[in-house]
Amino acid sequence: xxxxxDITKVYLAxxxxxxxxxxxxxxxxxxxxxxxMGPSGSGKSTLLNILGCLxxxxxxxxxxxxLKVSALDEEQLAVIRNRKIGFVFQSFNLLRRLPAIExxxxxxxxxxxxxxxxxxxxxxxxxxxxxxxAHRPVQLSGGEQQRVAIARCLVTSPSxxxxxxxxxxLDTATGHDIMRIFERLNVERGIxxxxxxxxxxxxxxxxxxxxxxxxxxxxxxxxxxxxxxxxAAEPPVGGGAGSEASTP
Amino acid sequence: MSITDTIRTAFAALAANKLRSSLTMLGIIIGVSAxxxxxxxxxxxxxxxxxxxxxxxSNLLFIRPGPSQxxxxxxxxxxxxxxxxxxxxxxxINDPEKFPYVEGVAPQVDFEAALIAAGHNxxxxxxxxxxxxxxxxxxxxxxxxxxxxNDITRKGLVAVLGHRVxxxxxxxxxxxxxxxxxxxxxxxxxTFNFRVIGVMEPKGATTTGDExxxxxxxxxTMQARIPILRNPQGxxxxxxxxxxxxxxxxxxxxxxxxxxxxxxxxxxxKDDFVILTQTEVANLKAAETEISQTLWAAMAAIAGISLAxxxxxxxxxxxxxxxxxxxxxxxxKAMGATQGDILMQFLVEAxxxxxxxxxxxxxxxVSLSTLANGRTILEQSVRAxxxxxxxxxxxGVSAxxxxxxxxxxxxxxxxxxxxEALHHE
Numbered sequence: 001x002x003x004x005x006d007i008t009k010v011y012l013a014x015x016x017x018x019x020x021x022x023x024x025x026x027x028x029x030x031x032x033x034x035x036x037m038g039p040s041g042s043g044k045s046t047l048l049n050i051l052g053c054l055x056x057x058x059x060x061x062x063x064x065x066x067l068k069v070s071a072l073d074e075e076q077l078a079v080i081r082n083r084k085i086g087f088v089f090q091s092f093n094l095l096r097r098l099p100a101i102e103x104x105x106x107x108x109x110x111x112x113x114x115x116x117x118x119x120x121x122x123x124x125x126x127x128x129x130x131x132x133x134a135h136r137p138v139q140l141s142g143g144e145q146q147r148v149a150i151a152r153c154l155v156t157s158p159s160x161x162x163x164x165x166x167x168x169x170l171d172t173a174t175g176h177d178i179m180r181i182f183e184r185l186n187v188e189r190g191i192x193x194x195x196x197x198x199x200x201x202x203x204x205x206x207x208x209x210x211x212x213x214x215x216x217x218x219x220x221x222x223x224x225x226x227x228x229x230x231x232a233a234e235p236p237v238g239g240g241a242g243s244e245a246s247t248p
Numbered sequence: 249m250s251i252t253d254t255i256r257t258a259f260a261a262l263a264a265n266k267l268r269s270s271l272t273m274l275g276i277i278i279g280v281s282a283x284x285x286x287x288x289x290x291x292x293x294x295x296x297x298x299x300x301x302x303x304x305x306s307n308l309l310f311i312r313p314g315p316s317q318x319x320x321x322x323x324x325x326x327x328x329x330x331x332x333x334x335x336x337x338x339x340x341i342n343d344p345e346k347f348p349y350v351e352g353v354a355p356q357v358d359f360e361a362a363l364i365a366a367g368h369n370x371x372x373x374x375x376x377x378x379x380x381x382x383x384x385x386x387x388x389x390x391x392x393x394x395x396x397x398n399d400i401t402r403k404g405l406v407a408v409l410g411h412r413v414x415x416x417x418x419x420x421x422x423x424x425x426x427x428x429x430x431x432x433x434x435x436x437x438x439t440f441n442f443r444v445i446g447v448m449e450p451k452g453a454t455t456t457g458d459e460x461x462x463x464x465x466x467x468x469t470m471q472a473r474i475p476i477l478r479n480p481q482g483x484x485x486x487x488x489x490x491x492x493x494x495x496x497x498x499x500x501x502x503x504x505x506x507x508x509x510x511x512x513x514x515x516x517x518k519d520d521f522v523i524l525t526q527t528e529v530a531n532l533k534a535a536e537t538e539i540s541q542t543l544w545a546a547m548a549a550i551a552g553i554s555l556a557x558x559x560x561x562x563x564x565x566x567x568x569x570x571x572x573x574x575x576x577x578x579x580x581k582a583m584g585a586t587q588g589d590i591l592m593q594f595l596v597e598a599x600x601x602x603x604x605x606x607x608x609x610x611x612x613x614v615s616l617s618t619l620a621n622g623r624t625i626l627e628q629s630v631r632a633x634x635x636x637x638x639x640x641x642x643x644g645v646s647a648x649x650x651x652x653x654x655x656x657x658x659x660x661x662x663x664x665x666x667x668e669a670l671h672h673e
Contacts, residue, residue: 054582054666075586082584093579093670097264107583109253152583 001192002028002051002160007060009046009215020046021057022215030159031190033183035203035223038212044196045164047212051194052085052162053077065159082110086153090165092145094137094152100124101133104152111156123151127181143174150181161185163195167202179205249589258596261569269601272565275558276605276649277612280642282551284613287638289620290544292631307351307496308384308526309503311337311489311510332520335467337513338489341506342380349498354381355486357470363463364429365417372413374430374463376470384492387459392424392446395466399445403469407442410462411450423447428463432474440473499525555645558605559653566598566657570664577661578669591662598654599647606646610639 009021020043028034038044049055050062053069056077062070069080086107087093094103104120113119124133127147137145146166153161163182167175183205185191195206203209204223211219249257262269313332338355341347357376362369375381379395382388389408399406407428414423423444431439442465451459471484493502503523510521570577577590585593617632 049667052582054670075588078581078584078586078589081582087582089670093575093582095576095579097260106580109249109257110580110584110586110589112250156584 001030001065002026002194003061003063004050005061005063007047007050007057007062009043009050009055010058019215021050024060024212024215024217026210026217026220028160028192028194030192031186032192032208033186033206034192034194035206035209036194036196036212037198037200037203037209039198042212043215044212046215048162048164048194048196051160052087053080078110082107082156084159086156086158086161088146088149088153088161088163088166090168092137092142092149092169094145094148096137099134099136100129100140100148100151103137103148104155106152107156119155120151123155124148126154127151141174142170143177146170146174146178147181150178150185154185159192161191161193163193165197166195167197167199175202249585249592254589254592254596255600257593258600261573261593261597262600265569268565272562272601273558273605273608275554275561276602276646277558277609279551279553279555279558280606280609280646281613281616282547282554283642283645284610284634284638285616285620285632286544286547286551287641288613288617288632288634289547289630291635291638292617292621292633295631295633307493307499309491309493309499309506310524310526310529311341311491311506312487312522312524313520314522332514333486333489335471335484335486337510338378338486340509340513341489341491346509347502347505349494349502350491351494352380352384352492354378354384354490354492355467355488356381356490357467357485357487359432359474361463362431363413363417364431365423365426366421368417368419370413370416372410372461372463374465374470376465376467378467381464381490384490387451388449389446390449392444394446395464399466400468403472404466405440405442405469406445406466408446408448408464409444410448410460412458412460413463414444414447430463430465438473555649558602559649562598562601562650563653563657566594566654567660569597570594570657570661573661574664574669574672577664578666578672581664581666582670587662590664591658594658594661595651595654598658599650602646602650602654603643606643609646610642613642614639 004024004026007021007024007026008019011018011020022043024043024047026047036044036047046055050057053064053072054077057070060070061068064080064084067080069077072080081087095106098106101117101120101124104123105116108116108119121133124130127150129144129147129151132140132144132148135144137148140148146169161182166182167178170178179202182193182195186193193206195202197203206223208220208222210217311333333355335355338353341350342353344350354377358373360371361374362371377395378400379397382394388394390411392408394408395406398404407430409417409423409428417423417428418426424446426444428442428444429439430442431437448460448462448464467486468484491502491506493499503525507519507521507523511517511519514520577585580590580593614634617634620630621632623630
């Protein structure tokens with residue numbers, strides 16, 4: 001469903017061209033949970049931006065669900081971001097002023113959808129935030145903020161979730177809680193997830209781990225680590241996610 | 249994003265910064281209220297002039313003493329000339345055989361006097377005239393009757409009161425048949441008692457003054473009682489002769505014929521009188537009562553400058569706001585906001601500030617105009633007339649300012665690179 005062919009990206013630092021990606025070929029199957037790892041400057045954020053239609057490759061083609069995204073213009077990319085992609089950021093990127101219920105409705109605003117309230121409520125309840133609907137970001141813990149952000153990306157039923165260091169601003173325990181949410185979304189709803197991280201423990205939740213270095217994929221392997229959820233030992237997403245510690 | 253959502257979002261953003269939003273509005277508020285007041289006062293004085301011309305009656309010529317040289321026309325209007333007209337001039341003009349286009353003639357003498365009646369007193373203009381006055385000036389008696397031919401021949405001590413004079417002196421009581429004491433001369437030493445026979449209909453202000461603040465008495469009565477009105481030849485002077493014509497088209501012919509008659513009667517080569525049409529009189533008066541150019545220019549400058557400053561203030565604040573909210577813009581773009589969505593959001597914010605400022609400005613301007621209406625400001629009596637056009641125009645101007653000064657910041661916001669915006673601190 002995601003197919004990158006010979007993707008390059010060159011930035012200009014003043015007049016000097018700086019290559020960020022140098023011929024990346026990558027296919028992500030539907031329902032796959034992919035972790036992208038690599039040292040800083042390896043091009044993993046650039047890759048994620050291109051996957052998220054926030055940036056356009058200098059050359060190469062990007063196909064998403066059979067659509068040749070690399071040929072689209074700015075307005076069409078905005079529509080793709082809205083319909084197909086959900087973002088989760090390291091710093092949550094919630095709007096300061098809005099209560100959770102309105103945060104989650106934000107993507108739906110740009111889709112002119114009726115029934116926003118109900119869908120947003122459902123998404124928040126699914127993530128165990130039923131008692132946090134009217135809370136603004138400052139009134140929420142880091143883990144809760146990230147869960148609001150995940151609810152916001154889920155509300156549009158995206159085909160691809162892109163997470164950029166989603167646990168980077170959280171303590172270890174909360175980070176694992178968030179990762180277990182991703183894992184369950186992947187397992188139970190079959191949502192494709194691409195995750196950028198530099199932590200092995202986080203990457204261990206993925207099916208497949210891709211290593212980038214100097215703008216190129218240097219390794220691409222399936223994950224055999226024990227961190228994968230193999231049994232339904234834990235309650236489903238809608239149920240017990242509230243067990244997470246409220247660490248600020 | 250739908251327009252209601254855009255408006256809601258913009259409103260929330262403005263409400264989050266109440267102090268800033270209201271300060272931003274201030275320039276627009278001042279500008280719009282100045283525009284409204286300015287237009288109201290301008291329109292008011294215009295309307296005042298139009299109404300006073302209409303109030304004079306129709307198809308009128310005014311004959312006044314004085315030389316007819318153009319430069320001295322004004323002097324003639326404002327007096328200070330030797331009295332050269334006499335009442336017989338008026339009677340000579342009122343000759344249907346010679347001047348078939350003349351419908352009526354009314355000579356008049358007017359002076360200031362004190363009136364005392366029923367324990368009240370007031371000062372007013374007393375006009376000595378003839379029964380024809382009401383037809384000539386198109387100004388009729390409301391209650392009782394006007395001066396009659398009989399009052400003229402027997403030089404009766406009868407008076408017809410202006411609407412307001414009657415009210416001032418008698419209040420709700422019926423003035424008909426009551427006595428009014430009139431005092432003239434230094435210290436009001438000469439007094440006469442007049443019997444009230446009528447009260448004029450209410451009329452309001454015209455170019456010749458407030459027509460409700462008058463009292464009419466028979467011209468011969470006045471001439472007989474007040475000696476200064478008699479000239480060395482023993483004839484009685486009048487201050488003005490009003491001539492009503494049947495048709496407006498006869499103005500030129502009438503002016504020529506009457507001038508010839510008066511030159512012959514006065515036996516002069518150089519005119520010692522001036523004949524003005526009612527429009528000429530009104531224009532002279534209008535120039536005097538109109539709001540002065542300087543005041544007008546000052547107000548227009550204030551309005552223009554504060555609108556421009558208000559607009560620049562809005563642009564400035566919007567630019568700051570876009571910078572402050574760069575990250576928000578990035579988030580919205582990541583969530584699927586198009587460039588058009590972002591442009592609209594910031595444009596609508598700017599529009600809401602200016603339109604709200606416009607609305608407050610309109611309310612303020614209307615209040616100011618209402619307050620100023622009828623008052624004397626800087627020795628000018630102000631008349632303010634608020635029109636729907638002015639209000640719509642002021643709204644339109646504030647919307648245009650919002651668009652003009654809001655488009656650049658909004659465009660900047662819409663063009664932000666989402667990745668850079670997301671990483672903005």
